[in-house]
Amino acid sequence: MSEDMIPIRLENLMHFNCNFENECFNDCCRDLNQALTPYDILRLKNNLGISSQVFLKDYTSLHYGPGSGLPVIEFKPNPDAGYECPFVTPKGCSVYEDRPGSCRMYPLARAIARSRETGEITQYFALIEEPHCKGFGKKTGQTVEEWLKGQDVDRHNKENDRLMELISLKNQIIPGKLEGAQSDMFYLGLYDLDEFRAQIVEKDLLKECGLPENLLKKIKTDDEALLNFGIDWVKFMLFGIKATFGE
Ligand code: SF4
Ligand code: SF4
Numbered sequence: 264m265s266e267d268m269i270p271i272r273l274e275n276l277m278h279f280n281c282n283f284e285n286e287c288f289n290d291c292c293r294d295l296n297q298a299l300t301p302y303d304i305l306r307l308k309n310n311l312g313i314s315s316q317v318f319l320k321d322y323t324s325l326h327y328g329p330g331s332g333l334p335v336i337e338f339k340p341n342p343d344a345g346y347e348c349p350f351v352t353p354k355g356c357s358v359y360e361d362r363p364g365s366c367r368m369y370p371l372a373r374a375i376a377r378s379r380e381t382g383e384i385t386q387y388f389a390l391i392e393e394p395h396c397k398g399f400g401k402k403t404g405q406t407v408e409e410w411l412k413g414q415d416v417d418r419h420n421k422e423n424d425r426l427m428e429l430i431s432l433k434n435q436i437i438p439g440k441l442e443g444a445q446s447d448m449f450y451l452g453l454y455d456l457d458e459f460r461a462q463i464v465e466k467d468l469l470k471e472c473g474l475p476e477n478l479l480k481k482i483k484t485d486d487e488a489l490l491n492f493g494i495d496w497v498k499f500m501l502f503g504i505k506a507t508f509g510e
Contacts, residue, residue: 267392273408280401287397292351299336301453302422303363305486310361314457332441334450364419436502452493
């Protein structure tokens with residue numbers, strides 16, 4: 264699919280309006296090649312009221328990056344519906360409140376640069392103009408910043424930035440392919456959170472980590488705390504970096 268990437272800044276006007284009256288309504292949910300982040304999966308499985316194991320099995324496919332060995336989770340294509348999202352309905356998205364970060368951002372792309380000295384993040388944005396999307400050219404008077412607020416995407420971006428930081432660390436410390444057990448740790452600590460929790464409780468998985476009791480209690484009930492801990496756990500187990508343990 265041909266597309267144009269047009270750099271845009273937060274203070275610029277965003278001449279874009281997506282609504283159900285557009286002739287392309289839902290088209291962008293019917294031709295997916297969409298990777299899901301750990302935070303996307305956390306929100307979706309909780310929206311559906313199912314465990315991470317069931318969500319991953321029923322709705323996603325898994326492969327490993329051929330050069331990196333990192334797990335890549337995508338919506339599973341449906342033999343009857345091709346690359347259509349499993350959550351698209353004639354009325355729109357059935358998981359709208361918990362839709363993935365990339366669905367919230369579209370048609371914006373976001374890239375970040377992190378200062379090595381301060382760790383401060385600078386964001387860059389571009390509009391992706393795809394021919395099928397008829398939302399462009401509509402004047403709403405909204406700036407990019409205002410439009411982003413309406414998408415409620417900050418939490419996703421913050422969580423996804425932690426993932427990007429972890430991947431960048433992996434590339435520095437282990438530039439080649441992860442071994443099988445290392446890839447499995449990534450998958451368990453970031454994507455399969457309910458299984459991760461079960462192993463913490465039943466197999467005393469964290470005995471080497473010296474975890475404070477209050478944090479241990481929190482991650483037994485709070486998925487977001489568990490995900491933040493999972494990132495620190497992978498850093499500790501794979502790279503030997505002393506974890507902050509989500510604090
Ligand atoms: S999750 Fe919702 S918004 Fe995202 S592709 Fe699926 S139906 Fe569309
Ligand atoms: S193709 Fe564009 S305008 Fe149409 S529904 Fe998707 S985002 Fe909205």
